[in-house]
Amino acid sequence: MKILTTVKKVVDVELNMHVKDGAIVEDGLQYVINAWDENAVETSVRLKENNGAETTLVSIGGGDCTDMIRRCYAMGIENGIHIDDPALTKADSSIYAKVLQKVYEKGDYDLIITGKQSQDTDSGQTGIILAEYLGLPCVSNVIDLEVTDDQHIKVSRSGDAGTEIIELALPAVIAVDVSINEPRLPQMRGIMMAKRKKIKTMDLAALGTSSDEIGAAAPKSEIAEFMASESRKSGQKFEGDAAEITAQVVALLANEAKVI
Amino acid sequence: MAKVLVIADIKQGMLKGGTAELLSKAKAIGAETAVAAIGSNIESLTPDLVNAGSDTQYIADDPGLELFSAGPYASCVVDAAKQFGANLIWFAFSENGKAVAPRVAAQLDAACATEITDVILEGDQIEVIRPAITNKVMQRVKINTEQLVAVVRAGAFEAAEGITGTENVVKLSIPAADLKAVIKEILTDASGEIDLADADVVISVGRGAKDQAGVDLVKELADDLSAGFGSSRAMVDGGFMAHNKQVGQTGKIVAPTLYMAIGISGAIQHLAGMTGSKVILAVNKDPESPIFNVADYGIVGDLFEVVPILREEIKKIRS
Ligand SMILES: Cc1cc2nc3c(=O)[nH]c(=O)nc-3n(C[C@H](O)[C@H](O)[C@H](O)COP(=O)(O)OP(=O)(O)OC[C@H]3O[C@@H](n4cnc5c(N)ncnc54)[C@H](O)[C@@H]3O)c2cc1C
Ligand SMILES: Nc1ncnc2c1ncn2[C@@H]1O[C@H](COP(=O)(O)O)[C@@H](O)[C@H]1O
Numbered sequence: 391m392k393i394l395t396t397v398k399k400v401v402d403v404e405l406n407m408h409v410k411d412g413a414i415v416e417d418g419l420q421y422v423i424n425a426w427d428e429n430a431v432e433t434s435v436r437l438k439e440n441n442g443a444e445t446t447l448v449s450i451g452g453g454d455c456t457d458m459i460r461r462c463y464a465m466g467i468e469n470g471i472h473i474d475d476p477a478l479t480k481a482d483s484s485i486y487a488k489v490l491q492k493v494y495e496k497g498d499y500d501l502i503i504t505g506k507q508s509q510d511t512d513s514g515q516t517g518i519i520l521a522e523y524l525g526l527p528c529v530s531n532v533i534d535l536e537v538t539d540d541q542h543i544k545v546s547r548s549g550d551a552g553t554e555i556i557e558l559a560l561p562a563v564i565a566v567d568v569s570i571n572e573p574r575l576p577q578m579r580g581i582m583m584a585k586r587k588k589i590k591t592m593d594l595a596a597l598g599t600s601s602d603e604i605g606a607a608a609p610k611s612e613i614a615e616f617m618a619s620e621s622r623k624s625g626q627k628f629e630g631d632a633a634e635i636t637a638q639v640v641a642l643l644a645n646e647a648k649v650i
Numbered sequence: 651m652a653k654v655l656v657i658a659d660i661k662q663g664m665l666k667g668g669t670a671e672l673l674s675k676a677k678a679i680g681a682e683t684a685v686a687a688i689g690s691n692i693e694s695l696t697p698d699l700v701n702a703g704s705d706t707q708y709i710a711d712d713p714g715l716e717l718f719s720a721g722p723y724a725s726c727v728v729d730a731a732k733q734f735g736a737n738l739i740w741f742a743f744s745e746n747g748k749a750v751a752p753r754v755a756a757q758l759d760a761a762c763a764t765e766i767t768d769v770i771l772e773g774d775q776i777e778v779i780r781p782a783i784t785n786k787v788m789q790r791v792k793i794n795t796e797q798l799v800a801v802v803r804a805g806a807f808e809a810a811e812g813i814t815g816t817e818n819v820v821k822l823s824i825p826a827a828d829l830k831a832v833i834k835e836i837l838t839d840a841s842g843e844i845d846l847a848d849a850d851v852v853i854s855v856g857r858g859a860k861d862q863a864g865v866d867l868v869k870e871l872a873d874d875l876s877a878g879f880g881s882s883r884a885m886v887d888g889g890f891m892a893h894n895k896q897v898g899q900t901g902k903i904v905a906p907t908l909y910m911a912i913g914i915s916g917a918i919q920h921l922a923g924m925t926g927s928k929v930i931l932a933v934n935k936d937p938e939s940p941i942f943n944v945a946d947y948g949i950v951g952d953l954f955e956v957v958p959i960l961r962e963e964i965k966k967i968r969s
Contacts, residue, residue, distance in 0.1 A: 403784040403918065414787060426900075483752070483762065506900065512782050513764050515752040518720075522756035527830035528720070530749050533893055544834070548893040549718060550661055550745050552838040559830040568900055569886065569893055610761035610795045617788040619781060622925050625946035629937060632951045633959055639931065639947045640963035647929045647946065649851075649908040650875070650964060 391443040391537075391560075394499040395434045396490060396517070397427040397462060399452030400510040412615030423458045426505025429566050432573040433503050433535060435466035441537045443501075444468060448493050450486055451478045456589060463584035464576030475593040477601035482611050483515035488604035490516070491523045492597050501543070502563040506531055514565070521563035529556050530565040652681035652771055655708075655736035657727055658699060659744055660689050662841075665698045667809065667848055668742025668802070673703030675807035679771055681738065683815060684708060686730040686822070688723050690716035696819060703813040706734060710822040717836060718746050721828035724753035729822050731758060737797050738769070738776070743804040743903055744847070745894075751801050760797035765903075767806040769798075784899055785922040804847065805905025805926040839894070846895065849878030852906045852927070854897050856920075857884035858913020858934065858953055865890045867954065868912050871961050880904070882914045898923035913953045916941030933957070 401407075401414075402422045408415040423431075434445045446469040447462050449455050459470040473489060481489075494502065504517030514530070521528030534546035538557065545564055547554045558564070576584070594600055601607050626642075628635035643650045654676035659666040669685065676683045685704035687695060690713050699707045708730035715722060727750060731739050739754060741747030748764060755762035767788075768779040776793040778800060846852055853875070855868040865885065872879040881891035883898060897904055899922040909927035914920060916932070916939060924930070925944055932945035933956050942948040949956055 401783060403786060407783060407786040409787055484756070487756075510783055512784065512899070513762075514748055515755075515762050515764065518749065518752035519756045519762070522753050527828065528753075529831060530720075531745055548745065549836070550894070551718065552836050552894060553892070554718070554833055555835040555837070557832045557834055562830070567893075569883075569896075608794065610793070611763060612792050612794065614777065614790045614792045616782075617779075617790065619785055619788050622930075622944040624943045625930075625948065627937070627942050627945075627948035627950060629950040632949075632955045635949055635951070636956050636959040637963050639949055640960065640967055642947060643908070643929070643931065644967045647908075649929045650967065 391437065391441065391501060392497065392499045393434045393437060393443050393445050394494060394497060394502045395430045395445065395447045395467065396502070396504040397431065397447050397449045397458065398424045398505070398508050399449060399455050399458050400424045400508055403509050409616045409618045412617070414616050421452070423461065424505055424508050426507060426566065426568055428573040429568050429570050430503040430505050431462050431465055431467060432571045433566055436571065437537065438466060446471065446497065448473065448490065450489050451481065459589050460584040460587070461576055463587050464580035465574055466580070470587070470589045472589055472591045473593070473597060474591065477594060477606040480609055480612055481606060482609050483511070483513050484519050484610055485604055485606050486516050487519040487523055489597070489599070490520045492599050492604070494524060500560045504563065504565045506565050506567045517563050517565040524563070526561055526563050527558050528563040528565070529558060532564045532566045533569045535564070535570065652679060652738060653684070653734060653736045654681040654738045654740060655684045655686055655731050655734050656704065657739070657741045657747065657750070658685050658687040658695070659742040659747070660687060660692060660695065661845060663691065665695050665702065666742065668804070670702035670809040670813070671807040672740045672742055672802055673815070674810040674813050675769070676738070676740070677703055677813055678810065679769065684730070684734045684736065686710070686727055688715055688726045696817065700815045700817045702815070704815040706818045706820060708733065708820050708822050710824060712824040714824060714827055717833045719828050719831065719833060720749040720753060721831060722825040724750050724757065725825035726822050727754045728757045733820065739797065739799045741801045743802060747801045751799050755799040758797055758799065759795070760799050761793045761795045762799045763791055763793070764801040765803045766800045767803050769800070784918045785925070786918070804903040839892070844876060844878045846878040846880050846897070846902045846904050849906055851875050851877035851908045852880055852897070852904050853877045853910040853912065854880040854882060854914060854924070855885055855891070855912050856882040856914030857888070859885070862890060864913070864954065867957050871957055874961055874964065878904070878906070882920050911941050911945070912957065914941055915939050916944065
């Protein structure tokens with residue numbers, strides 16, 4: 391089985407963020423692998439270990455991605471492709487999906503594993519749109535996976551009515567949730583080996599496409615501005631005798647907030 | 651004039667409240683409204699669809715559509731959108747909506763935006779407002795296509811009183827099943843369980859509850875209040891709660907009248923799912939816990955001690 395895993399470099403969401411003049415202040419920000427994509431990498435590596443697979447990752451944009459890709463190598467990914475092009479600075483999910491379509495078409499993959507969503511956009515679209523472009527079956531919000539035979543996998547999707555068990559004919563696209571696994575920490579030996587591995591870096595021309603073809607010249611949507619989010623104010627905090635403060639709070643819920 | 655197609659949110663044969671909220675917003679911006687309802691045995695929902703505020707009802711009713719499958723559902727929506735000439739296609743917040751919206755957008759070559767909290771129309775220009783980066787910032791997004799497919803964040807729009815529509819049913823043709831993604835089984839929620847999305851009160855349990863006994867303790871409080879019973883990710887990963895009970899960025903986004911966080915620290919990913927609640931009560935033994943930064947009422951204490959007292963006091967005040 392040939393697996394393509396998508397990995398995006400995103401801003402570290404745990405750090406404080408400030409907005410000024412419609413943009414996010416870059417000072418003090420750090421960039422890390424998208425959390426859901428780490429689960430996608432782990433999913434691929436486990437498939438390689440348990441079922442035998444060739445694993446390739448692709449990351450689009452994000453400037454220097456060497457450290458992130460090496461980390462994925464150290465986790466067990468074998469090949470890495472980095473696509474970087476100035477035309478992609480304002481890309482939305484559908485543009486990334488077009489680029490991924492080009493990558494897929496060059497590689498003859500059986501399975502594409504994406505994350506459920508990017509932490510910098512929280513959009514959750516790229517894998518699903520890619521599947522549409524490729525005419526492949528797709529399941530998102532995947533929380534479990536099992537290989538049935540050469541041509542099929544069985545996945546669990548967390549849906550509205552409960553957990554759905556779905557059989558997918560390969561080639562297929564899945565988007566995984568963080569609950570699917572616990573990503574491993576890279577070990578020393580893997581880290582040392584990763585240093586010697588190559589990363590294939592390409593621009594759009596090298597990929598055999600252009601800004602026009604992937605829609606980058608006319609994005610379907612673009613961020614006009616960032617704004618500070620309205621934060622909730624903290625209210626009243628009660629400490630002391632449990633019976634006393636709990637009775638006090640219940641009275642407030644009934645008489646002040648009027649919610650019980 | 652804007653034309654809004656709302657995708658009816660149907661669960662276990664019932665029309666969920668989100669549908670009326672989206673239709674109300676559509677009417678408020680002066681749009682013509684239609685609804686697309688997809689499922690099996692849903693004919694009887696027509697009056698509800700009209701009352702929710704739709705002026706045309708596109709209905710795909712077939713036994714083959716009983717179980718959710720993103721491919722066929724997307725085909726139905728695309729069909730309805732084309733017949734209606736919709737320029738705005740809105741899904742209420744749900745996992746199904748999140749799975750179908752990008753497909754519809756790809757097929758229509760339209761822009762797609764998820765988790766929107768507002769829509770701004772100026773002439774032909776569409777803009778949306780949405781949170782991003784785990785709710786740390788908001789974005790104003792310019793839509794450059796004539797059509798926009800969007801998933802609306804839970805609690806973003808309110809259902810208006812006294813809105814109704816007119817009955818004009820259009821039957822959609824039934825798409826073929828997706829043979830490449832076959833649903834084998836659904837491990838459904840227990841029947842009679844209160845849906846987090848609808849509940850007026852949601853009570854969530856976190857790692858502070860430790861084990862099954864702690865979870866059961868908090869569940870009793872939820873039962874007393876007929877509340878939806880949710881959890882943080884820690885308790886889902888611990889195997890104590892089903893995945894679809896997780897509240898937060900990668901779970902359910904809820905906006906009830908009252909939210910209680912019991913033994914939950916308030917990680918940003920959890921907050922992203924519940925800060926739209928009207929009133930928040932937190933119980934946590936750590937006075938420095940970040941959950942208190944968003945709580946209207948905070949009880950610093952051991953939940954094993956506080957929850958039984960909460961139950962008693964609520965019973966007293968209600969009788
Ligand atoms: C990409 C990503 C997505 C995520 N999505 C979600 C999501 O959707 N939802 C979500 O919830 N999390 C999500 N998380 C996980 C999140 O970051 C936290 O790890 C998680 O919310 C912690 O759960 P918790 O508050 O129950 O546990 P903890 O953080 O361990 O907090 C337990 C709390 O209980 C308190 N406590 C302990 N004992 C008691 C007692 N006896 N009485 C009272 N209080 C007590 C402690 O003081 C502490 O504050 C996500 C993480 C990532 C990286
Ligand atoms: N620029 C990118 N490079 C590689 N993968 C991406 C990129 N953008 C999105 N993806 C993949 O698509 C998933 C969903 O992204 P999004 O639609 O932005 O939420 C992510 O978890 C990634 O796996």
